[in-house]
Amino acid sequence: MKIAMVSAHASPLVEPGGSATGGRNVHVAALSAALVRAGHQVTVYTRRDDPHIRTEVATREGYLVVHVPAGPAAPLPRDQILPHLGEFGTFLQRHWSMHPADLVHAHYWMSALAAELAARAHRLPVLVSFHGLGTVARRHHGLADTSPRSRIRFERLIALRAAHVLAASSDEAAELARMGVPRFRTSVVPGGVDPVAFAPTGGAAARGARYRLVSVGRLLRRKGFDVGVRALAELPDTELVIAGGAVGDDIDDDGEGRRLRRIAGEHGVADRFRILGPVSHVGMARLYRSADVVLCTPWFEPFGLVPLEAMACRRPVVATAVGGLRDTVVDGVTGRLVYTPDPHEVARAVRPLLADATLRETWGAAADDRARDGYNWDKVAAATLHAYRRIAPQCDAAALSTR
Template structure:
């Protein structure tokens, strides 16, 4: 099958761990590589943000990345790309006339806007992964949500027009139903984890206290890193280390980083709290393995790559019971789910794992097994292909016949 991946903002070539790259970049890159391993042709279309980048790049994994000229050849935020989506879509339409595809898979709502307009003239089925919905974001962030006000309306239109929608978790699937999307046109296909890169074997980063809690992610208020800082007050001989960096408008002054450090000072735990800044993807496994517990306490989270990476490194997770973490973390088996961001409750969930190494090892082994058996990228690619077949059974059957 010839698959056109459209990811206008999240380039699969971006270095994971850098300020420009997040979970969506990792998802697009890893899924594309897994689909190539399964015998399919994959071309990823992403916006050119560097004038020196080649138009087409053939990756080591075998998929092609096409850099689409749309707007200035410079980094833009997700929302700054919106005025250039027409130009992006025009390029796709012309490119698909010369390089036909069997199916389009769009990642994020803005990518889907451009993809659906371009695909219509070629009668191509469009599969959409939203990687988080505006309705959920607005519900949890209220006026702090910086997304365009048109986002929710566009997402509903996109979802209703798409041949199929891939929800990243059960919560997202339920939200799509509330938006009016028929359940039979939705499949729950989670993100995955690179089980070769993230494992329980290998070195560990050094630590500065008897026990370590570890967190990772972009320094955004909704990530709830301050919950872990406040919980430290009830967890003696324990440090909290966070790998992450400021993003977007916060890059210059690191306002959230400064706020977190102030919280640590106010609670008298500043000597046991560190922000490492951006950490390369290759170095993350050593940090996961160095921790007794990985903390994930956001207000909301569409999927959550950090818990999976931690689980693959045999480290139990304490997480808020939101979004994808309800699916990935099994309470009392691979970690703990807490129903609130109350620091005292988080500390109560963490404490038994710090005090009982046997419990840590038991839950860590179960976490590792769950990550490897249920969330390796080849399995995620197989589930994605199944959804493609549901979206376009005739095209999928023709592609299989040609491949044979």
């Protein structure tokens, strides 16, 4: 089948581990590659943010990336793309006239907004992966939420019009139901992990004699890194290493980075706390393997690739029981879930793992099995294809047959 993958802001060509990379970039790239391996044609449409990049780029994984002219050919913050979606949608409509697709899979609400308008002219079914919902973001951020005020209204409209919605977690599926989306038009299809890039073998980053906790993600307050910093005060002979890009260009000037360093100083753990900044894809696997425990303590998380990457590296995960983390981490089997972002609770969950190497190995082994068997990208692609086939009556049945 011919699949049009629309990802207006998150380009699959961005190098994993960079400061501009998030879970959506990885998801779109890995899913597209897995769908190609399954015998399908995939074209990814993303906004042109560089005047020198080619309009069409054929990747070595076999999918095509088309750079859509919409707004300035320069990087734009995600929430400033909305005024340019009309131009994006017009391009899609013209392009699909010359290069027909069988269905459209849009990632994030702004991509879906442009895709839905263009697809209507060609009577193409649209599937949507929201990768997080505005209702949840507003609930946790309140007035600090930077998303356009129209986001929640548009998401509800998009979800009700879509042929099918792919929720990243059971938590997101429940949120969609509260928005009025019928259950039969929603499937839970999680993100995945590359078991080759993230594996127990392959060397580890250098470390000292202390126990090591590792946290990964962009330096955003909602990621809850401060919980781990505060917990460190109750975990002697233990260090915390955070890997991830600052929101600004310079990690030393980043507001959240400064806040975390201040908290570390106030709690007397500054000498056991480090922020590495962006780490390469290869380097990230080595960093996970150097950890005794991986911490994931966000306020909310639509899905979260970090626990899966850590689990595939045979590391137990201590995580807050929010969003997709409740699906991926099995409490008492692959790690520990804490139900409040409380530093004392986090320290209490981490302490037995640091004290017992056998427990770390047992939970790490179970985590590795779960990540590889349940969340490899080929399995995610198969679940995605199953969702595609659920809308087969609206498509050419012949085009939806597997090869």
